[in-house]
Amino acid sequence: MRDYPSPQYPARCKRTHRICELQSGAFAVVAGRLVTRDSLSDETGTVCLCFDTAYEAKTGDIVEVEGRFKDNGFSVTGLRVLVPSRDGAVPLSQSVQTNLRKRAKIIAGIRRFFDEKGFVEVETPLMVPQPGMEPHLEAFQTMYEMHQFYLHTSPEYAMKRLLAAGFERIYQVCKVFRHEPVGRMHTPEFTMLEWYRAYADYTDIMVDTEYLIAELATDLYGEPVVRTDQCAVDLTPPWERISVREAMLRYAGITADPYSETAAFIRQAGLSTVDKDDPPDVAFFKVFLDRVEPHLGVQKPAILYDYPAPMAALAKRKSNAPDLAERFEVYIAGVELCNAFTELNDPDEQRQRLEEEAAQRVREGNPAYPIDERFLAALEYGMPPSGGIALGVDRLIMLLTGASSISEVMAFPMSDQ
Structure with a gap:
């Protein structure tokens, strides 16, 4: 039976800086995810890691790294795994x-x-x-x-x-x-x-x-x-302001009202677009979605x-x-x-x-x-x-x-x- 809490998941982190806050030559402790073997990312950016010593960590692990930032790289003097990564899908791209x-x-x-x-x-x-x-x-x-x-x-x-x-x-x-x-x-x-x-x-x-x-x-x-x-x-x-009647005329060539002149509306729309038994709202939306909506708000x-x-x-x-x-x-x-x-x-x-x-x-x-x-x-x-x-x-x-x-x-x- 495994003892809890597990030392693999420490409760504290010593982070002093986020990546965007690093200053050249200054000592810092950063934390984030290893996106490759030698690069670390947090919410604010990514930094290259420079190792003089091998550490037990793998790509995907969430780690705490201490050292100094210089020449666009972070010289690592210590690394601790905060959360080991197991196989699984990345939650968000x-x-x-x-x-x-x-x-x-x-x-x-x-x-x-x-x-x-x-x-x-x-x-x-x-x-x-x-x-x-x-x-x-x-x-x-x-x-x-x-x-x-x-x-x-x-x-x-x-x-x-x-x-x-x-x-x-x-x-x-x-x-x-x-x-x-x-x-x-x-x-x-x-x-x-x-x-x-x-x-x-x-x-x-x-x-x-x-x-x-x-x-x-x-x-x-x-x-x-x-x-x-x-x-x-x-x-x-x-x-641009355009009335529904203007839009129907301009883009579909229809002048009839779909409710008070349903038969004329269907005739003007053509049976290739609507069915002769379509109720007014169905006929309207078939024409609108096919012939009118794609033209709206382009420029x-x-x-x-x-x-x-x-x-x-x-x-x-x-x-x-x-x-x-x-x-x-x-x-x-x-x-x-x-x-x-x-x-x-x-x-x-x-x-x-x-x-x-x-x-x-x-x-x-x-x-x-x-x-x-x-x-x-x-x-x-x-x-x-x-x-x-x-x-x-x-x-x-x-x-x-x-x-x-x-x-x-x-x-x-x-x-x-």
């Missing part, structure tokens, strides 16, 4: 580690941006009795004391309750959960940024978004530019605005065009980044829309969720005119780091589980 450090800087930059503008950072429950009602989303379920709960798909309902309570500028960075397949830009657990402004509308949120992302890129690279393998996108505000980010009203159950309809909703999305290099509204605050209309979505969920064979009566009660009390947005943080970091998928900017993505 160097490129992912670099992306994670950038991720931390980006999230800190997000908080700084909103804090400087007088927003209050809030936290709302991840486990809720009523999830979002969107027909295309499925929530994860759990039980607590014999009651059904869900992991939230968005903090939107709770944050709007805070608007009704009197908060005027709020933001939140949190995990959200959606039962969906893992892909290049999708994973069941991801990070969302949401912010809301009272006494504002979706045009104010457009401006926030432009300046936030431009500032984050400038913090990283000294200029407001995102570079991908295909293009360099200038993030300098203002960005400048594109703000795509004014969606058909049935596609925005939580947004206000336009007063001069009630078949449209004040909703926008941002596209950069063809990537959908966020979804924003002028928020619906009429409690009667909101209840009607939630009931319609609940009925649609049942028709389509999706799980039926209860309506959030506390959210509706907050609207009854009165929520001021507001604008709000949900932005995918992992996708934003993917774009800002030049990664090819969100898994490359996560420490332990679902694809690795």
Whole structure:
């Protein structure tokens, strides 16, 4: 029987300097991992080791080394193994580690941006009795004391309750959960940024978004530019603004509305793209994903605005065009980044829309969720005119780091589980 604690795993380390702090000629004790037989790495860099004596250590071991740094090498006078390395996979590649450090800087930059503008950072429950009602989303379920709960798909309902309570500028960075397949830009657990402004509308949120992302890129690279393998996108505000109808006409040659003129929409789209029996939302997305989305945000980010009203159950309809909703999305290099509204605050209309979505969920064979009566009660009390947005943080970091998928900017993505 082996005695514990094992002397192979000492509890103390005598490190005096990190590698980036070494000074020529000065005695130091450094610690890190042997990446080769004669080089040591810690979080801050790598240094070459110069040995006059053989030591019992192998590549991969975590060691403590004492000596002096000179001529870009570390002259070793003593070495102790702190943790022997056994065979096993490297937990994270160097490129992912670099992306994670950038991720931390980006999230800190997000908080700084909103804090400087007088927003209050809030936290709302991840486990809720009523999830979002969107027909295309499925929530994860759990039980607590014999009651059904869900992991939230968005903090939107709770944050709007805070608007009704009197908060005027709020933001939140949190995990959200959606039962969906893992892909290049999708994973069941991801990070969302949401912010809301009272006494504002979706045009104010457009401006926030432009300046936030431009500032984050400038913090990283000294200029407001995102570079991908295909293009360099200038993030300098203002960005292109194009309505959904304009985009459909420009890129797909379609003038008909998918909801009020479904047959004409399908005819204009052509049966090579859609099926004659497709419901309006399915027909719309087939055309949009195939012909429109790839063109958006190639040289400048594109703000795509004014969606058909049935596609925005939580947004206000336009007063001069009630078949449209004040909703926008941002596209950069063809990537959908966020979804924003002028928020619906009429409690009667909101209840009607939630009931319609609940009925649609049942028709389509999706799980039926209860309506959030506390959210509706907050609207009854009165929520001021507001604008709000949900932005995918992992996708934003993917774009800002030049990664090819969100898994490359996560420490332990679902694809690795």
